[in-house]
Amino acid sequence: MEGFSLYHGNLPLKWNKVLQMTDVAVQIPETSRRLDAIDRKILMVLQEDASLSVAEIGDRVGLSSTPCWKRIQRLEADGVILKRVALVDQNKIGLGISVFVSVESSDHSDAWLKRFAEAVSAMPEVMEFYRMAGDVDYMLRVVVADMQAYDVFYKKLISAVPLKNVTSRFAMEKIKSVTALPIPAVVAA
C-alpha cells in the first residue's frame, strides 16, 4: 500500500502529474514548484525594480535571458508574482495624511462581517484592511488628502455598519514604507 501514501499528508512536489496520469477529469491547478535560490533572487530583484530588462535581471541572478524569462513567466503563471505596478509619491499628489484605524465590532456574525468587509473594501481610501486577533477586531490603513477628507471617510465608515469602537491614529512622519517582502536569501533544505 505504499503507493497510496503519495495521496496523503504532504503531497510530493509533482503530485499533479501523478494525478494527471490517472486521467482524472478534474481541474488540477498547476502546483508551483518550490522556489529555489535563483527564483528568490529574481523575486528580490523584481520587487525592487520591475523596469529592468530580462537580460539585466538574468545577469544579476547569473542566468542568460531565456531561462530567466522562463522562470519569470512561471512565477507569474503560478501567481507568485501577482502583478507589476507603478508606485506613486503620496505627497506629490496631495495625499498628505495616513491614518491607522482600529475597529471593534459589536456584531460577530458572518453576515455582519460580509457587509463590513464589502463596504470597507470598496472604499478607495483604505489601502490595507485586516481582521485581527485580540482586543482590536479590524485594522485599517487609510490615506486621504486632508482632515476634511478624513472626516468624510470616517462618517462613511461609521455609517456603513454598526461598530462598537473606532480609534483613529494619525501618522506624523513616514519613516519607512516598502512593498518588497523580506525574502530569505538562503533556504534551509
Added chain:
Amino acid sequence: MEGFSLYHGNLPLKWNKVLQMTDVAVQIPETSRRLDAIDRKILMVLQEDASLSVAEIGDRVGLSSTPCWKRIQRLEADGVILKRVALVDQNKIGLGISVFVSVESSDHSDAWLKRFAEAVSAMPEVMEFYRMAGDVDYMLRVVVADMQAYDVFYKKLISAVPLKNVTSRFAMEKIKSVTALPIPAVVAA
C-alpha cells in the same frame, strides 16, 4: 513694490523661470507642473498595471503614444512615479504572518529617534514604519514567516533601543491590500 510679492507666500506656478531670469546661481529644482486629468488617469492605470505598453495606456487615457510617453517620462522625472515594482504573494513565499506593532518610547530626544529610526528601518521584516501623533509613538507593520521568526524580530526590536511599551497585534486575515493610492478622478479648479 508689487513685483516682490512674486517671491512671497504662494509662489506662482513658474516661479523657477522667474528666478532663472534673474541669473541667480543656485540649483533650482524643476517644479512639477500641476497634474491634469490625463496625468491622473495615467497614474491610475500605472498603479494597477505597469506592464502595459505605452500605446495601450494611451488608448485608455485618450492619447496617442507620443504624448502619453512624454507624460510618463515627465511623471518619472518629477518623482511622481517613484518606481515600478513586482508585487509578490506573501503566502506563496511562506510569509504567513502580518503584525501591527505599536511602540511607546521612553525617550523623546533627537538622538534616540535617530537611533531607533535607523535600527528599525534596517530590519527587512518591517514593511511600514510611521511616527504617530497621540498615545502611540510609532506604528509598524511587520511580515514574518512564523511565530518563531516573530519572536526573533521582537527580541531584535526591544534590544535595539530602550522602549517603554510594545504592543503586537496579529492579523488573522488580509481582507484588502493595495498599493494604488486613491487618486481623485476629478479635480476642482
Added chain:
DNA sequence: GGTGAAAATTTCGAAGG
C-alpha cells in the same frame, strides 16, 4: 540551461494643426 532570430516595444525626432 543556452543560442539565435523574428516580432513587438520603446524611444525619440520631425512636420504640422
Added chain:
DNA sequence: CCTTCGAAATTTTCACC
C-alpha cells in the same frame, strides 16, 4: 499640447539545441 509618421535601438518571446 496634440497627432501622425517614421525609424533605430532595445526587449520580448519562442523554436530549437
